[in-house]
Amino acid sequence: MPDSGDVQQVKASNPGDSQVRVYAVQPRENAQPDEIVDGFLEAMTSDDPGFATARKYLTNQAARAWKPEQSITVLTTAPDREQADRLADAENEGRSYPIRGRQIATVDARHAYQPRNPAEYKDFIHVVQQPAADGKGREWRIDHLPSGLVLSEADFQRNYRSVNTYYFASGEDWVVADPVYIRQRQDPVTRMDPVTQTVKALLEGPTNWLKPAVDSRFPSGTELKEGVTTLATDDQSTLKVPLNAKADRVGGEVCRRMAAQLLFTLGDLTSVRVEQVELQRGSDGGRLCVLSKAQAEEFAPVRDSGLAENPFFVDEHGSLKTLPVGGKEDAEADVSPGPFGKGATPLRSVAVDRDESRAAGVGKDGRELRVASILTDHELRPALVTSTAARPDDRLSAPSWDGRGDLWVADRNPVKPRLWMVPDGEGTPVEVRAPWLTDGARVQSLRVSADGVRMALVLKEKDGSTALKIGRVERAADGAGATVSVADLQPVAPRMEAVTAVSWAGPSRLVVVGKEAGGVQQVRYVQTDGATSATSVLPGLNGVTAVAAPNDDKAPVVADSGNDGIVRLMPGANWQRLVKIAGSSPVYPG
Structure with missing residues (x-):
């Protein structure tokens, strides 16, 4: 030394x-x-x-x-x-x-x-x-x-690793993550290195579960040029991808979206740095198109503004406050502008849209859902959704915004549980088709992904147990207008017998609060496909009732701990109390 x-x-x-x-x-x-x-x-x-x-x-x-x-x-x-x-x-x-x-x-x-x-x-x-x-x-x-x-x-886990392949949300111009598993090293069957395996997995198309809600811009039958088992970047960090003849006639705009799918997909591979992708024709090796990483950002469901995300919470009086995550421990909370910040109606829970311009709040008694500006002091609008359940805990769940600007909330009324979507946060509420809301099952809480294609649901069963599921959001138009459904629910954390809270933490990762059989409460990361690892468990924290994670890693995870109040977790540190005052419902935009 x-x-x-x-x-x-x-x-x-x-x-x-x-x-x-x-x-x-x-x-x-x-x-x-x-x-x-x-x-x-x-x-x-x-x-x-x-x-x-x-x-x-x-x-x-x-x-x-x-x-x-x-x-x-x-x-x-x-x-x-x-x-x-x-x-x-x-x-x-x-x-x-x-x-x-x-x-x-x-x-x-x-x-x-x-x-x-x-x-x-x-x-x-x-x-x-x-x-x-x-x-x-x-x-x-x-x-x-x-x-x-x-x-x-x-x-x-030693032989395989998870990567996100990316496809476009059906009818939209932004991408959706679809996690798959590839070999850590050379694939024994195809002899392909991890980069080539990842490109091959993308070209094969989306997984069966996500397929009904997404589209690939690659023409059907597109594959890597025969014999390609290795792909490597040049000294300009450009990855040249030779395709077969199926892609020879694609137009420039379609090709740009094909390249964007590749750039988002390869962004998950830490072993290679890809700054731009060049797609090549299979017939003569000529260039189809070139797209840079910066250019591909126009297809992201959440644009990177370069600024850290701002979390919000509801204080003990039901007013909306902004959390100073970058400040010192026990800092002062900032009053949020608008009717909710002034306490025009005391709130039980809140959600802030992705643009940080509007907030959706459920009143203290859980009966009404309202939307208000958080930039100006406009008059508070009438309620959009109302619950008639007898008990506050059986009324409206905390709301959630998707990247399209649509607002979601569940009515937990045991007599008639329902799921609602409010187009653009201000249109006529649409009752969402949810055939799985039967036999006593209710939505305890929900969080919609930024791409608007997937929904994380904490479901309370008839026997009182809770489970975390992920559903596929499907939108269609018929003679009566647009219909929305949440279909094909899949288990995400089947080994957890009680799930308390969930939050999205990126394109294909969740932060989950729950416990396994015979265990204690944990806060851990879980992939949307249900995969976990021993390193995904966060430092211990007792009595967590709510959790919120940013879309990227620039801001800390925030939680509501009954013992310590609103706390944050910075990378490489332990939980710290964030504000002096009592509060609840910590949320990041979404």
């Missing part, structure tokens, strides 16, 4: 450089059935090109039929291989080995992660004797195995 000189800041090395790698070992001569099964299960976790070594544990027919790229079954731990029941297969002297585990997720052929409630996983591997390769004697090989890959959660 140096004993003199100034302290200097240095950048940490890439954590991926020190990742553990598993190298497959081929079966030894005269290996016993137990060794064959164990060796194959281990070889499945490797990066061996083509899974060639893993296939050496299989019979020729099984090796040809096995398609590891079709699906992944994710277990909590490595599959538990039990002893074979020899009596069950005595006729042909084969061995059948049961394998078990606790399944927590699957990944399909489109690389989409699907969490599930932990459930018992059961399958088996069957081995038989076949003539040895040299024609002398016989050797054990696997002739039946589970489809795809079967990996522990640790092996899955």
